[in-house]
Amino acid sequence: MQRLPLSYIKPGMKTYEEVIDANGRVLCGKGVELTEEHIKRFEELGVTFITVEGNPVPLPWEKSLEVELAELEERFKGITDENLLEIKKSLEEFLKEKYLESEIQEIFKKY
Amino acid sequence: MNLDIYEKSKIVKKKLRRLEGLPTLPPIVQRLNKLIENEETSFSQIAELIEKDQVITSKILRLANSAFYGFPKKISTVQNALVLLGVNIIKVLIITSSIFEIIYKEDVSLWEHSIGVATCARILAEKLEIKEPQEIATAGLLHDLGKIVEKVSFKVEYKKMEELVQEGKTSLLAEKEIFGLDHAEMGAFLMKIWNLPDRLIEAVGAHHELEKAKNFKKESALIHLANILIHARGYGNSLYKKVPSLDQNALKILNFNLSETKEIFLILEPKLYELKFFTEELKKDIKITL
Numbered sequence: 001m002q003r004l005p006l007s008y009i010k011p012g013m014k015t016y017e018e019v020i021d022a023n024g025r026v027l028c029g030k031g032v033e034l035t036e037e038h039i040k041r042f043e044e045l046g047v048t049f050i051t052v053e054g055n056p057v058p059l060p061w062e063k064s065l066e067v068e069l070a071e072l073e074e075r076f077k078g079i080t081d082e083n084l085l086e087i088k089k090s091l092e093e094f095l096k097e098k099y100l101e102s103e104i105q106e107i108f109k110k111y
Numbered sequence: 112m113n114l115d116i117y118e119k120s121k122i123v124k125k126k127l128r129r130l131e132g133l134p135t136l137p138p139i140v141q142r143l144n145k146l147i148e149n150e151e152t153s154f155s156q157i158a159e160l161i162e163k164d165q166v167i168t169s170k171i172l173r174l175a176n177s178a179f180y181g182f183p184k185k186i187s188t189v190q191n192a193l194v195l196l197g198v199n200i201i202k203v204l205i206i207t208s209s210i211f212e213i214i215y216k217e218d219v220s221l222w223e224h225s226i227g228v229a230t231c232a233r234i235l236a237e238k239l240e241i242k243e244p245q246e247i248a249t250a251g252l253l254h255d256l257g258k259i260v261e262k263v264s265f266k267v268e269y270k271k272m273e274e275l276v277q278e279g280k281t282s283l284l285a286e287k288e289i290f291g292l293d294h295a296e297m298g299a300f301l302m303k304i305w306n307l308p309d310r311l312i313e314a315v316g317a318h319h320e321l322e323k324a325k326n327f328k329k330e331s332a333l334i335h336l337a338n339i340l341i342h343a344r345g346y347g348n349s350l351y352k353k354v355p356s357l358d359q360n361a362l363k364i365l366n367f368n369l370s371e372t373k374e375i376f377l378i379l380e381p382k383l384y385e386l387k388f389f390t391e392e393l394k395k396d397i398k399i400t401l
Contacts, residue, residue: 001380002384003380003381003382003385004384005388017381020183021183022183022185023183023184024183046185049384049388051381059387061387071345072343072345074352075342075343075345075352075353075354076343076353076354079353081357083357083369084339084343084354084356084357086369086372087339087340087343087354087357087369088343090369090372090373090376091343091344091372091373091376093373094380098380
């Protein structure tokens with residue numbers, strides 16, 4: 001998943017969540033492959049950001065799952081509080097799902 | 112010379128009161144305060160005053176439109192921003208834009224941490240149906256104001272404090288030892304001088320010690336939790352990398368079940384992308400004006 005400014009959006013990218021305009025109207029559903037027409041319409045209606053599937057654009061601040069998990073360990077080093085460890089667990093789950101989703105997209109692209 | 116903590120805090124407060132070495136607030140804040148004192152002042156009069164300053168106007172609109180407030184519609188005029196966000200938030204935005212300009216030149220990661228906490232606090236407030244989520248976002252934005260002041264106005268002492276932290280002291284204790292008060296107290300103290308609302312002052316002042324909250328326990332607990340979640344996610348950085356300790360009472364006060372955390376991270380993640388692009392844009396602009 002990546003949330004990108006409209007200027008980064010290219011035809012062929014797939015929406016990860018609904019695209020909603022300023023008035024709360026749904027312009028486009030989830031999992032839709034975007035076309036030139038979609039993008040033009042978003043521009044006209046003042047949409048600024050779109051969330052797309054996978055990692056279509058390399059962003060300098062994005063890390064790999066391994067790095068994310070290693071840094072997570074580092075931030076929780078020595079922590080024994082159960083509540084904090086539960087937060088850590090949900091973060092791990094969240095991160096793994098986020099990266100798994102991107103990997104699946106990569107595999108789909110190859111075939 | 113070894114002053115006790117009380118003496119130290121008196122000296123620091125005196126310096127803060129005189130605003131010595133502090134980033135100067137734009138004179139417009141003073142004029143705005145005077146205008147607000149008069150109950151008959153209308154939004155359009157306030158907007159008129161602010162709009163005279165083109166630079167501040169564009170900064171306010173930029174912050175008002177960023178992901179930490181999360182308005183779907185573009186806010187294009189000061190009057191519009193005043194109606195949607197209220198006078199107090201606009202005041203904070205003017206203060207923020209002048210103070211943070213210094214901080215993101217010096218320490219982008221503290222800026223990122225602050226806007227991350229603001230966004231997370233707003234998401235939590237919306238989910239837990241706590242009133243005026245945008246005001247709570249603003250408390251999140253300012254929660255580490257004291258750290259900025261330490262860094263900018265007390266450079267020598269700040270170095271000493273960093274050394275204590277490296278020796279293994281917790282940053283809150285190190286701050287108390289060096290300044291006589293910690294960053295939460297320092298931020299709240301300054302916010303009082305600036306006439307900001309009590310709801311914001313208390314939430315900032317109690318974000319590490321919830322028992323200090325009297326009238327705004329929920330708000331304080333919310334900033335406490337948002338701070339921990341952003342530390343846990345690893346967005347930006349404050350002085351320390353380690354996740355700060357969680358006060359169990361925060362969960363009770365908010366009636367928040369930790370099983371809901373994953374959902375919060377899911378809502379938060381796309382917003383963090385927006386914040387990242389927002390910060391990159393700011394960085395570019397600063398390079399141009401430097």
